[in-house]
Amino acid sequence: MKFTDSPVIELPVRNAVLSLQQDNGSMHVGTSVWPCSLVLVKFADRWAPPLPNTSTGTESTPNPYSDLFDFRSKRAVELGTGCGVSGMGLYLLGLTNLVLTDIAPVMPALKRNLKINKTVLGKTLKYSVLYWNKLDQIKTLNPPFDFVIATDVVYIEETVGPLVSAMEALLSDNGVVLLGYQLRSPEADKLFWELCVKVFDIEKVPHEDLHPDYAYEETNIYLLRRKKKQ
Numbered sequence: 001m002k003f004t005d006s007p008v009i010e011l012p013v014r015n016a017v018l019s020l021q022q023d024n025g026s027m028h029v030g031t032s033v034w035p036c037s038l039v040l041v042k043f044a045d046r047w048a049p050p051l052p053n054t055s056t057g058t059e060s061t062p063n064p065y066s067d068l069f070d071f072r073s074k075r076a077v078e079l080g081t082g083c084g085v086s087g088m089g090l091y092l093l094g095l096t097n098l099v100l101t102d103i104a105p106v107m108p109a110l111k112r113n114l115k116i117n118k119t120v121l122g123k124t125l126k127y128s129v130l131y132w133n134k135l136d137q138i139k140t141l142n143p144p145f146d147f148v149i150a151t152d153v154v155y156i157e158e159t160v161g162p163l164v165s166a167m168e169a170l171l172s173d174n175g176v177v178l179l180g181y182q183l184r185s186p187e188a189d190k191l192f193w194e195l196c197v198k199v200f201d202i203e204k205v206p207h208e209d210l211h212p213d214y215a216y217e218e219t220n221i222y223l224l225r226r227k228k229k230q
């Protein structure tokens, strides 16, 4: 499934189906659902260990991501959540202590999607306004977090510096940035990776590990971890 004009997108996650409402006509990109978010959720859906009391009988299959996706007792924050797809999907996979963030104009689209999916999620997830360059807003979230989630957030060169700084400020020493990435702007791309390589060790998830129904050639998942101090 590629990015679509359909006003509603259905995303199966484990035994549930998220219903995602998007408005492609708005001037804010966050009111649309972007493919990286679907790819990240379905990658995690493929590998996240089953939740307690939901044995599938396949637990003995070797799982290279069982430690990564052991969400027990972990805290997470999502940057540029848009319609909230990644956060809601990972919540369904057990990442229950999380807060979704975006700029103020995107909040109505996020709130609408949280409301539509409240029954599936069992509650309204936490959300907060966060502009990447606002240190006070970052502090209010009470970092550090075990996971920083970010999908399709690298597309404007001017915001790349604040984005990487926000990731750094939010991530715990042993934390992981779950990044869904697609090249949107060559300038933003170049700067983003130049900055990232200074602070993070970068692991690219092999395409064959993505969910086969949600693996697009142009979309990648990266795992960013803080470089260890020498």
Ligand SMILES: C[S@@+](CC[C@H](N)C(=O)[O-])C[C@H]1O[C@@H](n2cnc3c(N)ncnc32)[C@H](O)[C@@H]1O
Pocket (backbone or CB within 6 Å): 028, 029, 030, 031, 032, 033, 034, 035, 036, 037, 079, 080, 081, 082, 083, 084, 085, 101, 102, 103, 106, 130, 131, 132, 133, 150, 151, 152, 153, 159, 162
């Ligand atoms: C292309 S959308 C991706 C939305 C969502 N993550 C997805 O994958 O469907 C980029 C998101 O980043 C947010 N964003 C862009 N610049 C931002 C900034 N400076 N501070 C906070 N959020 C920002 C936008 O509002 C938007 O929701």
